[in-house]
Amino acid sequence: MPRFAANLTLMFTERPFLDRFAAAAAAGFTAVEFLFPYDHPPEAIAERLARYGLTQALFNLPPGDWASGERGLAALPDRFPELQAGVETGLTYAEATGVARLHLMAGMAAADDPEARRAYRRAVAWTAERVGREGLDLVLEPINARNMPGYFLNDFGAAARLITELALPNLKLQFDLYHCQILHGDVTTRLRDLMPMIGHVQTASVPARNEPGTGEMNDAFLFAELDRLGYAGFVGCEYNPAAGTEAGLGWFEPYRAAQIGEVGR
Ligand SMILES: O=C(O)C(=O)[C@@H](O)CO
Numbered sequence: 001m002p003r004f005a006a007n008l009t010l011m012f013t014e015r016p017f018l019d020r021f022a023a024a025a026a027a028g029f030t031a032v033e034f035l036f037p038y039d040h041p042p043e044a045i046a047e048r049l050a051r052y053g054l055t056q057a058l059f060n061l062p063p064g065d066w067a068s069g070e071r072g073l074a075a076l077p078d079r080f081p082e083l084q085a086g087v088e089t090g091l092t093y094a095e096a097t098g099v100a101r102l103h104l105m106a107g108m109a110a111a112d113d114p115e116a117r118r119a120y121r122r123a124v125a126w127t128a129e130r131v132g133r134e135g136l137d138l139v140l141e142p143i144n145a146r147n148m149p150g151y152f153l154n155d156f157g158a159a160a161r162l163i164t165e166l167a168l169p170n171l172k173l174q175f176d177l178y179h180c181q182i183l184h185g186d187v188t189t190r191l192r193d194l195m196p197m198i199g200h201v202q203t204a205s206v207p208a209r210n211e212p213g214t215g216e217m218n219d220a221f222l223f224a225e226l227d228r229l230g231y232a233g234f235v236g237c238e239y240n241p242a243a244g245t246e247a248g249l250g251w252f253e254p255y256r257a258a259q260i261g262e263v264g265r
Pocket residue numbers: 035060103105141143176179202238
C-alpha cells in the first residue's frame with residue numbers, strides 16, 4: 001500500500017505552516033512534503049518532524065525569485081553560481097530534516113533553446129553529483145504548461161531521456177500523476193515503462209487538482225498499480241482540498257491504518 005506524504009504547502013493551510021505538521025500527524029499521515037522550507041529555520045522544521053514522528057519525503061531546492069515568477073534556475077545559463085549556492089542552502093535543510101531526495105526545478109526557458117538545454121544538463125549533472133555526496137537522490141519533475149506556462153521541463157519523455165543519458169545512480173524522475181495525465185495521458189503505461197527511474201510520485205485529481213478520486217482518473221487503480229509495480233517510495237498528496245483539508249480526507253480512509261509501521265525514507 002502506498003505511503004502517502006501530506007503536502008503541507010497545499011494541505012492543512014487552515015493553520016500557519018509550522019502547525020500543519022501536527023495536523024497531518026493527527027489525520028494519520030506518517031510523512032510530509034512541501035515546496036520550500038526556506039522561510040523557517042531548519043531546526044524548527046526538524047523539531048516538528050521529531051515531535052510528531054513524521055518522515056520528510058521531499059522538498060524543492062531554492063527556485064530563484066519565486067515571487068517574481070521564477071520557477072528554478074537550472075536551465076538559465078547565467079544563474080549557475082546562484083544555483084550552486086542554493087544547493088548548499090538546500091543541503092542544510094536536508095541535513096536537519098533527514099530528507100532523502102530533493103527536487104531541482106528547471107526554470108522558465110524554451111524547451112528547444114540549445115543554450116537552455118546545455119545549461120540544464122550541466123546543472124542537473126552538477127547538482128546530482130553534489131547531493132549524491134551527501135547520500136541524497138535528485139529528482140526531476142515534468143510540469144504541465146497549463147499550470148506553469150513557459151516551464152522548461154514539460155515532457156516526460158525528455159526527462160526520461162536525460163536521466164537515461166546521464167546515467168547517474170541518484171538521478172531519478174518525480175512522477176506527478178496529475179501532470180502526466182494532462183501532458184500525455186496513458187498514465188498506467190508510463191508508470192510501467194518508467195518505474196525503474198521513478199524516485200517520487202505525487203497525486204491530485206484531474207482537471208481540478210483536488211482530492212484523489214474526484215476527477216477523471218481512477219486514482220485508486222493507480223495506487224494499486226504502484227503496489228503491483230513494487231514501488232516502495234512515497235506518494236505526495238499535492239492537491240488543493242476542495243472544501244477544507246480534513247473534510248476531504250475520505251479518500252485516505254482505506255489507506256490510513258496501513259501508514260503506521262510502513263518503512264522507508
Ligand atoms: O507543481 C508541482 O507539481 C510540484 O511538484 C511543485 O513542487 C513544483 O515543483
